[in-house]
Amino acid sequence: MYDTGKIILGILIFLVLATSPFWYSKATGQADYLPDPVILTKDMPGKDVCVMPTDYMRSSHMDLLNDWRNSVVRDGERKFVSPNGHEYKKSLSNTCMNCHSNKAEFCDKCHNYMAVDDQTCWSCHVEPKEEL
Numbered sequence: 001m002y003d004t005g006k007i008i009l010g011i012l013i014f015l016v017l018a019t020s021p022f023w024y025s026k027a028t029g030q031a032d033y034l035p036d037p038v039i040l041t042k043d044m045p046g047k048d049v050c051v052m053p054t055d056y057m058r059s060s061h062m063d064l065l066n067d068w069r070n071s072v073v074r075d076g077e078r079k080f081v082s083p084n085g086h087e088y089k090k091s092l093s094n095t096c097m098n099c100h101s102n103k104a105e106f107c108d109k110c111h112n113y114m115a116v117d118d119q120t121c122w123s124c125h126v127e128p129k130e131e132l
């Protein structure tokens, strides 16, 4: 006879272990997992750095995107000057995705892991053509 109780306990322990990175980051609310993003950079000014320092981008890129959208849509202001003096056009498709053209490997991988849903953006904004 199998010991049903032990089997169920075993399955429960397995599930908890298998999903722990997920609920751990949910519970602590920390983006402590980094999916080692590959950056495929096209012809952009200062292509080895982001539009803001990496730490800021890691924690706050959604706020920056929000600011960009508001200033473009409300004020028609499309110019962004980064702290290191590079000039960019405030554009999700034409600026962010020109450098991060590997959306699946970069944005999606991290979002999937963190269970973030940014899919709504891409019903209006053009996704980059994957070149991997």
Ligand code: HEC
Residues within 6 Å of the ligand: 065, 066, 068, 069, 072, 073, 090, 091, 092, 093, 118, 120, 121, 122, 123, 124, 125
């Ligand atoms: C219903 C359609 C729609 C959705 C959904 C949408 N946007 Fe937009 N967005 C627009 C339009 C229209 C503009 C204005 C485009 C312009 O004037 O160049 C805009 C402008 C922007 C801009 C500044 C200009 C540009 O071309 O990038 C940013 C940044 C932006 N949106 C980010 C986002 C993000 C991030 C999301 C998802 C959270 C999102 N948008 C979802 C329609 C949409």
Ligand code: HEC
Residues within 6 Å of the ligand: 034, 037, 039, 041, 044, 045, 046, 047, 048, 049, 050, 051, 054, 057, 058, 061, 064, 065, 088, 092, 095, 096, 097, 099, 100
């Ligand atoms: C000029 C090219 C370029 C542009 C434009 C650009 N990035 Fe970046 N981005 C980079 C580079 C290069 C890095 C990695 C920097 C490093 O390793 O320190 C990076 C890092 C990041 C990170 C952090 C990744 C990590 O390791 O945690 C995020 C998130 C990000 N970018 C999102 C965006 C978004 C959103 C936009 C548009 C608002 C954008 N980037 C525009 C080149 C760019």
Ligand code: HEC
Residues within 6 Å of the ligand: 031, 033, 034, 035, 037, 058, 061, 062, 065, 096, 097, 100, 103, 106, 107, 108, 110, 111, 114, 116, 117, 118, 121
């Ligand atoms: C290092 C991991 C990481 C990378 C890489 C990353 N993101 Fe995010 N992103 C997050 C996290 C975590 C959140 C949710 C933050 C929150 O809920 O406060 C988020 C939220 C967002 C949101 C807001 C979604 C919403 O509906 O609230 C947008 C838009 C977004 N990211 C766009 C991008 C784009 C575009 C890229 C690639 C250029 C990118 N992200 C790369 C981790 C990442």
